Every structure is written in structure tokens, then in C-alpha cells.
Amino acid sequence: MATVEDAFTRARRDAVQHMAACEKALFRWGEMAVSEIVMSRAAAAASVVPFTQPAESVSGADWVWWWVDSTSAYGMLVQAKRLTVHQDRWRFDFGYRGRACRQRVNLRSTAASLGLVPVYALYLGTADYRNWQMCSDDHRVGRCLSCVKRSVSLMPALLADPAVVNDYEETYKRSFALEEAWKPSSMPTQVIPALLEQMDPELINFLLTPQAGVRAVAQSMIDGILRVRSGQLDAVSRSDPSVLRGSNHDQLGPVFPDLPLDTGHWGFPYFEHVLDPLQHVPPDYVLEVESQEFDADELASTMPSQVAGVVVVRLSQNG
Ligand SMILES: [Zn+2]
Numbered sequence: 001m002a003t004v005e006d007a008f009t010r011a012r013r014d015a016v017q018h019m020a021a022c023e024k025a026l027f028r029w030g031e032m033a034v035s036e037i038v039m040s041r042a043a044a045a046a047s048v049v050p051f052t053q054p055a056e057s058v059s060g061a062d063w064v065w066w067w068v069d070s071t072s073a074y075g076m077l078v079q080a081k082r083l084t085v086h087q088d089r090w091r092f093d094f095g096y097r098g099r100a101c102r103q104r105v106n107l108r109s110t111a112a113s114l115g116l117v118p119v120y121a122l123y124l125g126t127a128d129y130r131n132w133q134m135c136s137d138d139h140r141v142g143r144c145l146s147c148v149k150r151s152v153s154l155m156p157a158l159l160a161d162p163a164v165v166n167d168y169e170e171t172y173k174r175s176f177a178l179e180e181a182w183k184p185s186s187m188p189t190q191v192i193p194a195l196l197e198q199m200d201p202e203l204i205n206f207l208l209t210p211q212a213g214v215r216a217v218a219q220s221m222i223d224g225i226l227r228v229r230s231g232q233l234d235a236v237s238r239s240d241p242s243v244l245r246g247s248n249h250d251q252l253g254p255v256f257p258d259l260p261l262d263t264g265h266w267g268f269p270y271f272e273h274v275l276d277p278l279q280h281v282p283p284d285y286v287l288e289v290e291s292q293e294f295d296a297d298e299l300a301s302t303m304p305s306q307v308a309g310v311v312v313v314r315l316s317q318n319g
Helices: 004-024 031-042 100-114 145-149 168-173 201-208 213-230 270-275 284-290 296-301
Strands: 047-050 062-068 073-082 084-086 089-091 117-123 152-156 307-314
Touching (some): 031 047, 047 296, 062 213, 100 117, 213 270
Antiparallel strands (some): 084 089
């Protein structure tokens, strides 16, 4: 079996090759084709279970992704969105208008019902298509590998606000390359001091120390949210200790049972939204998928209809 690293590098490389060929031939590449490339290549190192779908539901399909290692598991519901660049304006159809609206609402409600965090897989086209605009502090003029890796990125749905995510700066700030998801972050996490006062030492340690493996994936997600939260003017919500969830520190359930109840600009407790799906152990269906002891139709029947399949990526503990 290929390593996770190799499989995801190849997934991105082949996706970029497809997008480049389409751009050259003036084809508009679609999300479906890129998703097929990414997931079929990921399958060299991950367990990928596509469900048989009624044709009309495929275009808005969401995929369940679980990242698993020997310490924990983190679950996402992922929907693909492509970038359209027009002059300097970047645009994604996040579904705030028109037909995609139902897709957006379904992504959130389905993720909540399955105990997953809703995420967009952003397909950004080739770096040429994005004019090699500065991807990060590591950006290199000339041929920037970080720009190329960004062709397949992930963004928490919470941050997919089309009024703001309309240029390269906000898009890059709010997302990360899929193939970097489990790597320890080189950027320090920004946490508002008033929030730190509401956290137990374990959570502070998780946020402020670069993580590896599954915890790094969860950290990549909360990092972007806390970065955006630092820029919001809303006062930090006080957590009322009487509504804390009882410090249920057992070896099942969420890794961090007591989370700050701050709502920021979003109006609901975003820590729980992002970190509740970080669990000590994955649900049974994930273990069954990994051990190949499952029936795809039976598994599909337990999931909402727009779920197109399940991906399980097992990471080594050291990332
Ligand atoms: Zn770059």
C-alpha cells in the first residue's frame, strides 16, 4: 500500500494535470471529475467506499471523511466547490443564492446529524489560473510549491462567507492544502487572551503546541477559525460553568468535552461545532470500513441520501 503522503501528493498532482489540460483546451473542469481523481488516488492509501447513487443527487454529493490514528479520530462531511477567477475577484458558489442554497443547508444539517464538521473541498485550479498570487509567508516568486499544493484545499464551512471570501487573501487565510492537513503547523495559533482564561490546560496545550496526525487535522480547522475570530469585534461570550457538559472525561466521546461557549460573529458555540467531531475512537462503521467487514448498501441506508460515500484515512501517530 502507498503511504498517505504519496497517495495525496499523487491525488493533487493528477487533479492539477486534469485542471491544466482543461484550462488549456478552454474546458470548464467540473467538481465531479476532480473529486473522482482525488478520491481514486487517495484510495491507494485510504479506505474509500462509494455508494451507488440516484443520478440526480450526485452533483450535490457530500462525502464522509474520517481521519484516524492510534490516539483519536476526526470526522468531516465534505462538499466540493470550484473557484472561478474573474480579474482579481475570486468566487465560489457557496449557496447563498439560487439552487445551491439547499446544498448548503443540507451540508450543515447532515453534518450535525452525523456528528461531523461541515467542510468545503476547494478546487482552486492551477496556480497559473490564480496568477501565482501570494499563498502564504512561504510564498516563492517563480515556481511556488505551496501555491501548487493549494490547488486542492479544505475550508471549514463556518468560514465560507461569500461576502468576504472573494479574493486570494481571504481564501488562503481561511483554508489549507489537503495534503498539509495532518502536518504540524508552522504558524502560531492566535487565541484571544479572554478565551484562554476559559480553557482547561489540555485544550490550551492542544491549541498552542503543533500537533501531528489526526490532532493536526483538527488543529488546522480550529486554527483558521480562531484567526478569523481574532479579527471580529464581538466580545468574548462568558461560559457559565453550570452549563458545562459535566466533564465527562471518559475514553469514549469527544477528546475535549469542556469547550468555551464563545459564539463570536457566528451566533453559536463554534468550538463545539469544530471540535466535538474529534473523538477518542471512531464510530463503529469507520472500523467496519477499515476492516472491510461491511455491506456498502447497508451502510448507505444508514446515511442521509446526499451522502455519496465514506473515506477513512489512517495516519501514523507521528503524522
Ligand atoms: Zn505560493
